[in-house]
Amino acid sequence: MMLRxxxxxxxxxxxQEVRRIAALLFEGFDAMLAGKRTERxxxxxxxxxxxxxxxxAQNWAFAPPAAPIRLLAIVNHNKLAARRGDWTAVRDRLRRGWELGEITxxxxLCVHSLSHVNHALVHGVPWFVTIATEGIALYEASSARMESPRTLPAARHHEHGKAEFARWHGRATEFLLGAAFYQRRDNMPMAALLLHQACxxxxxxxxxxxxxxxxxxxxLDELREVAEELDRELAKAWPRDTLFERRVFGCIRRAYVExxxxxxxxxSREELAWAMERAATLNHLVETRCRERLDAIATAIGETAHG
Structure with a gap:
C-alpha cells in the first residue's frame, strides 16, 4: 500500500521540525549500528x-501544545526491533535534542519489524491500521512493501478487547490492593511502587x-499520553495544573526505578494519600470507559445481526 x-x-x-527530528533519529540509528558485528x-x-x-492529522492545530511528535520506525529484522535496549542511544539522542533546544x-518512538507490521495489518489490529491509513511516511525504502490494512471483524474486536480488559484490569486491581496494604503499614515507598504498577x-x-x-x-507519562489520546475522559484522573499535582505524579512515575x-x-503520607485517590479515580474511569466502548461494539454487532 502507499502511505501519505x-x-x-x-x-x-x-x-522543518519534523524533518530535523527524522535526521536526529537516523543519526542516532547510525551511531547505534557503528562497530556492531552481528548480522542483525x-x-x-x-x-x-x-x-x-x-x-x-489534518486538525493537528487542536492538539495540546505539549503534544509529542510520534514516530513509528519499521526495521528489516525482527531481532533489531525486539530488543528495546538497542534503541536507548537513539531515544537518548532525541531526548537530548529536545532538552538542548535543537527541537521544540x-x-x-515505537519500533517494529516490517514482518510484524504486515502481520498486524493483515489481521486488522486497530493501532497499526490507523497508522497505515492516517500516518505520513517521512522515509520509505523502495524495496519495503506494506500490506493493505484489513478491517478486523467487530465480533473479533469485541472478543479480543474483552480478553485484554480482563487481563490488564484484573492485574491493576490486585496492585491497587497491594498499594493499600503497604499504605496501611506505613511503607510509603512500596505503596508508591505498587501504585505505579496499578496505573x-x-x-x-x-x-x-x-x-x-x-x-x-x-x-508512566508515555502510557498516560497514549491512553488519554484514546479517551480524553481519562485526563480527569491525574490533574496537572498545580506544582503539587505534577510533583506527586512524578513521584509515582519514578517509583518503578527508584x-x-x-x-x-x-x-509523604499526604502525597501518597492524594495519589491513591487519583489512582482510584483512574480505575473507575478506565473500567467505565472501556466497558462502554466495548459494549458499543457489541451493540453494533447485534444491530447488524438483526438488520
Whole structure:
C-alpha cells in the first residue's frame, strides 16, 4: 500500500521540525549500528519512518501544545526491533535534542519489524491500521512493501478487547490492593511502587482493550499520553495544573526505578494519600470507559445481526 507523504497541512516551521527530528533519529540509528558485528546490525536498516498521531492529522492545530511528535520506525529484522535496549542511544539522542533546544517537541518512538507490521495489518489490529491509513511516511525504502490494512471483524474486536480488559484490569486491581496494604503499614515507598504498577496496568488496559496494542515501556507519562489520546475522559484522573499535582505524579512515575534500585526515594503520607485517590479515580474511569466502548461494539454487532 502507499502511505501519505505530504506535510502540507503543517506550517513550514513545523515541517522543518519534523524533518530535523527524522535526521536526529537516523543519526542516532547510525551511531547505534557503528562497530556492531552481528548480522542483525550489519545488515539492519530502517525501511520506513512514519509520523502518526496528532501531527499527522489534518486538525493537528487542536492538539495540546505539549503534544509529542510520534514516530513509528519499521526495521528489516525482527531481532533489531525486539530488543528495546538497542534503541536507548537513539531515544537518548532525541531526548537530548529536545532538552538542548535543537527541537521544540518531545519525541515518542515505537519500533517494529516490517514482518510484524504486515502481520498486524493483515489481521486488522486497530493501532497499526490507523497508522497505515492516517500516518505520513517521512522515509520509505523502495524495496519495503506494506500490506493493505484489513478491517478486523467487530465480533473479533469485541472478543479480543474483552480478553485484554480482563487481563490488564484484573492485574491493576490486585496492585491497587497491594498499594493499600503497604499504605496501611506505613511503607510509603512500596505503596508508591505498587501504585505505579496499578496505573501502568490501567493505562495499558485502555490501549490493549481499545486499540489491541500498547507500548512496551514502564514510562508512566508515555502510557498516560497514549491512553488519554484514546479517551480524553481519562485526563480527569491525574490533574496537572498545580506544582503539587505534577510533583506527586512524578513521584509515582519514578517509583518503578527508584524504589527498586535506589535508597533515597521519598513520598509523604499526604502525597501518597492524594495519589491513591487519583489512582482510584483512574480505575473507575478506565473500567467505565472501556466497558462502554466495548459494549458499543457489541451493540453494533447485534444491530447488524438483526438488520
Amino acid at each position: 507523504t505530504d506535510l502540507d497541512h503543517l506550517p513550514f516551521a513545523m515541517q 546490525y550489519k545488515s539492519g536498516h530502517i525501511v520506513k519512518l512514519i509520523l502518526y498521531g496528532h501531527h499527522a 517537541h518531545p519525541v515518542r 501502568e496496568h490501567l493505562y495499558q488496559c485502555v490501549a490493549w482493550s481499545l486499540a489491541l496494542h500498547g507500548l512496551r515501556t514502564h514510562a 524504589v527498586r534500585y535506589g535508597r533515597n526515594f521519598r513520598i
